Amino acid sequence: MNIQKSFLARAEQSTGSLYLVATPIGNLEDMTYRAIRILKEVQLIAAEDTRQTRKLLTHFEINTRTVSYHEHNKRASGPELIRMLLEGTSIALVSDAGLPAISDPGADLVKDAVDRHIPVIPVPGANAALSALIMSGLPTERFLFAGFPPRERKAIMKWLEELKDRKETLLFYESPHRLEKTLAAMLECFGDRTIACVRELTKRHEEAVRGTISECLAWFVEHPPLGEFCIVAEGTDGETAGAGDEDGAWWSKLDLAAHVAHYEEQYDRKEAIKRTAADRGLPKRDVYNEVNR
Structure with a gap:
């Protein structure tokens, strides 16, 4: 069992906090006031690419010390960051762009922090x-x-x-x-x-x-x-099944005309024929000729 109260008073917290700070995915105006404040207040920023992050920090006049944490050094850097968090250092984790820990090694650091009851606090922002x-x-x-x-x-x-x-x-x-x-x-x-x-x-x-x-x-x-x-x-709802799904497909008991008519409730005739052809793995011309006899 792991209960986290993210905003305990500093005196009540025995460890530092790991902040997951979103950064812009292209437009610097998407940086939030809170993200800038957190990056200024923490003792350390762990960045996927320190050179890329330094450009962002320079733009917002943030002088916090930065270290590297990425896929190739996470086994060495991760335990050291956890040690610092346990000793009371608060750390902000950032990726090159967007939310950290999404398709990047930040997820491993988060898991290690959670396992050691270190508060993990998201600072939301841009996400592609x-x-x-x-x-x-x-x-x-x-x-x-x-x-x-x-x-x-x-x-x-x-x-x-x-x-x-x-x-x-x-x-x-x-x-x-x-x-x-x-x-x-x-x-x-x-x-x-x-x-x-x-x-x-x-x-x-x-x-x-x-x-x-x-x-x-x-x-x-x-x-x-x-x-x-x-x-x-789009996901499949029965109406987007591919050509190989004929057995048990929603349209398997319909003739071509009824199949096209079903799609015409949502689309024009040209699109309805195209979707019917895709469902059945037939050339669009064959479906068109069949339903326009």
Whole structure:
């Protein structure tokens, strides 16, 4: 059992606190007053990249001592940071951008701090995945952040296969040089469901490309992707099942006309035919010819 009271008076607390401080993901105006205050008040800042963090600290005239904590030195640095926290030093953990401990080694430090009853206090702010989600136009009631897809084809197909039947909206991060390969793998595994590819969040060239996977893939073939991306993909609700899901699929007892009619309750006829074709793994022309006899 572990009960944390984050804001005990300093005299009542035997350890320092570990603050998880969000930093801007591109636009310096997204830095919060509280984040600036905490970074000035703590005795130490543990940064994923001290050079990158120093630019931020200089901009806001923050002179707190900074040390390095990242994937390659966490086994050595982590225990030392825990020792300092136990001795009463308060430390702020920051990543290069956004919330620390999301897809970075900060999660290991947090676990070690929690195990030793050291208060872990979030200082919220910018986050790329949630920012992309709320501007995507896709459902926000339930979502799953899946991080970066694997690089190898066999691994990414297995990874996508495990995700394709999830009902939640799915969130991925991807680099520009891998984006097209990832979208092609998604199209093959998921079928042609709706997605949003959001890049350069909060920066001058912020852009959201929304449409079906095939439409977005075609766009990026013509417009080579630049900047870091967050992919937001609709979950399956039975209506977005891929071509390989015919057994037991929601539409399995419908003829083509009824299948298209179902989608026409939400979309125009062209989109309804496209989605029906994607569900059944048929060419759009065949579906069009069948329902327009």
